[in-house]
Amino acid sequence: MIGTRSWTSLAAAAMIAGSAALGALSLRPAGNAEAACCYFAAQEKDINQPGQKAFITWDPAAKIESWTVQPKFEGNAVDFGMVIPSPSQPKLDEMPRDFFKDLAIYSILMPLPEPIWLSPRVGVGGGSPQKGGMRPGADEDKKHEAGRGVTVLEAGVVGSLDYKIITAERAEGLYGWLRENQYVYSGDEGTLDFYIRKKWFFTVMKIDPRQMKKAADGSYLGEVTPTRFTFASDACVYPLKITQLSVKDKTDALFYVQAPRQMDLQGDLSWMHSYRVMYLTFLLGCGANAEQKQELSTRQAWVVAKRRNDPGFETTKLEWSRMLGEADLAVLDDPLKNYAQMGMGTLPEGHAVTSLEDFLRTARTEMETNQRMKPEDVASRLKVLEAQYASSKGVIVKISDPNRSFNRCEWEWWPHREAPEAEVKDLARLKGHLQQGQWLTKFRKIIRKSEMSDDLLLTPVPEGREQEYIRIMPTSPP
Amino acid sequence: MKRTRRIAGHFRLALLGAVLAAGCIDPASRPTSWWIEQLREEDPDDRRAAREQLVSRGAAAVPDLIPLLSAEDLVVAMSAADCLGTIGPASVPALIDALRTGPARGRGWAIHALKQIGAGARDALPALQDASRDPALRMSATLAIREISGN
Structure with a gap:
């Protein structure tokens, strides 16, 4: 090195x-x-x-990468959403x-x-x-929404998050699909297109109300637990661009x-x-x-x-x-x-x-012999050293x-x-x-x-x- | 008058003899407790002489030395540990006891003495292993274990 x-x-x-x-x-x-x-x-x-x-x-x-991310969640759960692109279909796990x-x-x-x-x-x-993965019957969710060019490959719950893994053919189709399915996405179509052109997959997430505590005013409380995405990739990458607009x-x-x-x-x-x-x-x-x-x-x-x-x-x-x-x-x-x-x-x-004992012995000899300190000074200095270097x-x-x-x-x-x-x-x-x-x-x-x-x-x-x-x-x- | 002067002279001679005898007291005849007190003397020569005498008494000096391991005066504690270490295997049982049940202050010096004894302190290895779990003693105990077991 x-x-x-x-x-x-x-x-x-x-x-x-x-x-x-x-x-x-x-x-x-x-x-x-x-x-x-x-x-x-x-x-x-x-x-x-x-x-x-x-x-x-x-x-x-093996060309396998994973990201563990922990979304920040403040305020009303309905406002929370994530869209995470990955080079291939990921496996999700709660961390x-x-x-x-x-x-x-x-x-x-x-x-x-x-x-x-x-x-x-x-x-x-x-x-x-710890837990996570597909919920029962999730195979039925693998459907191609031809009109939008969006295919839902998998759906499930991981921790407190409800997720779907999707692919898209067109940015405006995906953008519309996100809106219709109430996934909060603060970005633009151009960013989605960036990933669609690369043929990446999208994991879209929102809070699963069943997993969160509800406050008196109807809002949801709690931390969003970290989630690990594991997927095949030719290189070690991190999807920075999608966060640009937020x-x-x-x-x-x-x-x-x-x-x-x-x-x-x-x-x-x-x-x-x-x-x-x-x-x-x-x-x-x-x-x-x-x-x-x-x-x-x-x-x-x-x-x-x-x-x-x-x-x-x-x-x-x-x-x-x-x-x-x-x-x-x-x-x-x-x-x-x-x-x-x-x-x-x-x-x-x-x-x-x-x-410490060996050090104090040596210190004492040094102080008495080489430095010729007075006995009372040696004793008090030893106490200081003993406390300082406990x-x-x-x-x-x-x-x-x-x-x-x-x-x-x-x-x-x-x-x-x-x-x-x-x-x-x-x-x-x-x-x-x-x-x-x-x-x-x-x-x-x-x-x-x-x-x-x-x-x-x-x-x-x-x-x-x-x-x-x-x-x-x-x-x-x- | 002549008789009085003779008696005074004998008295002076006896006094002189006593003084001379005091200066030539055999150190071995002094009690262990006396030499223990000498460990507290400021003069390093006095302390060295005390250590030599205590070591020469071997196992007999051990019970008096063990309490000094927790002395406030570190020089005294060090001296006691050195004595016990030099006395050797005869000190080991008492040192193990001091390590397990003695005042916290003296345990580090008990370990130090065991390390000084080296291979002759193998019986102390279990107690040292236990002591190594104490953060305040871990380093001392670990080094002692290495020294004693030869690792």
Whole structure:
């Protein structure tokens, strides 16, 4: 991986991969304000805000793709509707209600390691379909409405949604059919035609009143559960264009992509444009080499030029990515035990985890012998260190060669990441959905209406250029 | 007068002898409790001497050392753990007991002592496995298990 080859030990520490040397570490959230704010940021940015959220799986060998989407539903159920085009007839499954919340918690970035100073100064798919599919007698619904050029292939209920899978010959026929059958579609015929020409299928959905709680005023209450669409596809695509007309000027889109290779968007939309600038800027502090400095300069110039020509341009932001190993899946087997230092795995060369007791002993010798601190000062400093680096809050790492440490120190503190215990416990729900040996990549893009003229195509990152990203960096993406 | 001076002289000689004898008290004759208190001395040399004496007493010193694992003064706790670790397998039963039922504060040091004993502390492996489920002890217990079992 280009990242690991060029990293210093801290950069390597920032992206530890591989099998667990010590097994998973335990977790109990303790008072780490920075780590806690990551949880609250995730709540807002990853769960509440995004206009579009999708979990995409891609099996290039079988050419099977899946999208899991969770429609946002606010207000009167009769106003709710979705039209989702796909390259082939999809199979629909209900997904866990809090699926995207679980993904957000799972992918909270780990805190950055800190120096310790002894003296004060510091798809295909997986998953467990819950229910859904065709309702009895649905075969009768497979009918060709010759007048409209619309054929209903399948009808059913998935979660709280009533759906039909249809094909269409003509955009105006489909448009009329949607209106007549009371499927809310805020788009235009041109967009429908875009997909009809590609011979795509349409899943149309509306709330099934029988599945929702009714309020006193007759409106329906509740969340629309996430739905997974699984279908054959020649490429990994996401139907962005159909959402164009329902977007006022831009939409915040959050993607989780699971595939054998790390996935990215193409061209200007690639997350490499922002991630590499953030990462290489970080590396400048560790001693980036000439090649890295040149790449940073080139990429920064690209961003500047792009924004000069297009002031509203926003880069795609990589937010988390890793090939899921044994330790990462162990989080789902025992979340409370394994969440805090997920993926600690194999430490960089010259790094070794140490117990608090060993650290305090060494600290005491250092303070008494080399620093010649007074006994009362040693005693009080030891108490401070004991409280500050308690095992329940993180891990102490000893570095044999401080020159190989970003912090240029002999000891580092790797804080646990935090989230409320009840929500961490629920991560077990992701079992079966996340797969060992697959890359999970999370990225976000503010997509302007003008950028929604086509669907998104996701392609693998070239081999050797994968970027693992699981720890907070002190730098920001452009 | 001559007799008085003779008695005073004998007294001074006896006093001098007592003083000399006090400076040459055999350390082994001092009670364990005395050396336990010496662990709290500020002078590192005094503490080192205390550790040496306590270790030399072996299993006999263990009951007095175990409570110190949960001392507020970390230097004392460390010293007690070092002593117990150096005493070796004779400490193991008491350390297991301290790990399972002792004050929470001292359990990390009990684990530390067991790790120091190494392979001779194999009997403690079940207790260490149980301790590894406690987030506050997991890292220490895991490292101790590796050391003791040789993995």
